[in-house]
Amino acid sequence: MSKLGIDYSGLENPPDPGGRRTGRGGRTGGRGLFRLPIRLARWAVFGVLLAVLPFVLLIRGGVFAYHEWGLGTWPSLAVSAAAMALLLTVYAWAASRRIGAGKGLRKILTRAAALLGAAYVAYSLVYVAGANAKSDEVRDEYSTLHPLLRVAASALILVDPGAVITDAGRTPDFYRRLGLSPNETSLHFEQPTGFVHALDLRTVGRPEWRNRAADVAFRAMGFHTLRHVGTADHLHVSLRPPG
Numbered sequence: 726m727s728k729l730g731i732d733y734s735g736l737e738n739p740p741d742p743g744g745r746r747t748g749r750g751g752r753t754g755g756r757g758l759f760r761l762p763i764r765l766a767r768w769a770v771f772g773v774l775l776a777v778l779p780f781v782l783l784i785r786g787g788v789f790a791y792h793e794w795g796l797g798t799w800p801s802l803a804v805s806a807a808a809m810a811l812l813l814t815v816y817a818w819a820a821s822r823r824i825g826a827g828k829g830l831r832k833i834l835t836r837a838a839a840l841l842g843a844a845y846v847a848y849s850l851v852y853v854a855g856a857n858a859k860s861d862e863v864r865d866e867y868s869t870l871h872p873l874l875r876v877a878a879s880a881l882i883l884v885d886p887g888a889v890i891t892d893a894g895r896t897p898d899f900y901r902r903l904g905l906s907p908n909e910t911s912l913h914f915e916q917p918t919g920f921v922h923a924l925d926l927r928t929v930g931r932p933e934w935r936n937r938a939a940d941v942a943f944r945a946m947g948f949h950t951l952r953h954v955g956t957a958d959h960l961h962v963s964l965r966p967p968g
Contacts (some may be wrong), residue, residue, distance in 0.1 A: 783809040788947030810842040849879030866893035871920040892925035923963035
């Protein structure tokens with residue numbers, strides 16, 4: 726009588742549906758746990774880039790149009806604000822498609838995104854909180870700043886609510902009160918554009934990494950910065966006049 730046997734050795738480590746063997750030690754699961762933090766970090770970086778890009782278009786785009794295209798103050802801001810609103814519209818459209826929204830809801834979301842961008846620009850042009858201005862006088866001077874400086878300062882305050890504008894517009898009397906000779910070339914004076922092209926930010930009593938981050942951010946957006954003591958340690962931020 727013949728003896729028949731069945732070999733079960735091939736069933737000890739069956740392949741998973743994706744063609745990988747898990748093994749007794751659960752190697753695939755271990756790799757998945759290791760990849761999770763990497764994926765989360767990638768998504769975090771991607772999210773930061775998506776959040777920063779609208780401000781880059783608004784501020785850096787406006788400064789570029791102002792200096793390189795010579796569009797003037799308000800046309801430069803209008804072009805960069807339109808670019809930001811368009812990008813926010815694309816964001817809303819992509820997100821609505823992702824969640825399977827219908828055409829009606831998609832239209833509402835895209836229009837709301839564009840209106841949100843326009844509302845932010847208008848807000849940044851007319852308002853600065855008292856906590857973000859050294860004094861009522863400085864707060865009143867906010868409207869004299871060049872619009873591109875205002876939207877840049879507003880963006881800084883948005884990510885750093887503790888930022889404080891210590892100085893904006895100046896007059897010759899300001900220097901005389903301090904016993905200094907007026908600097909006629911100062912961009913703190915009203916320029917031919919009708920606006921003040923410089924502001925000062927508080928650096929005293931703030932973490933140095935925040936001061937350096939603000940310096941780098943303003944430079945990246947196309948502004949000129951200078952860290953000096955003058956009457957007090959502060960970060961001087963200015964917008965070079967065209968021409």
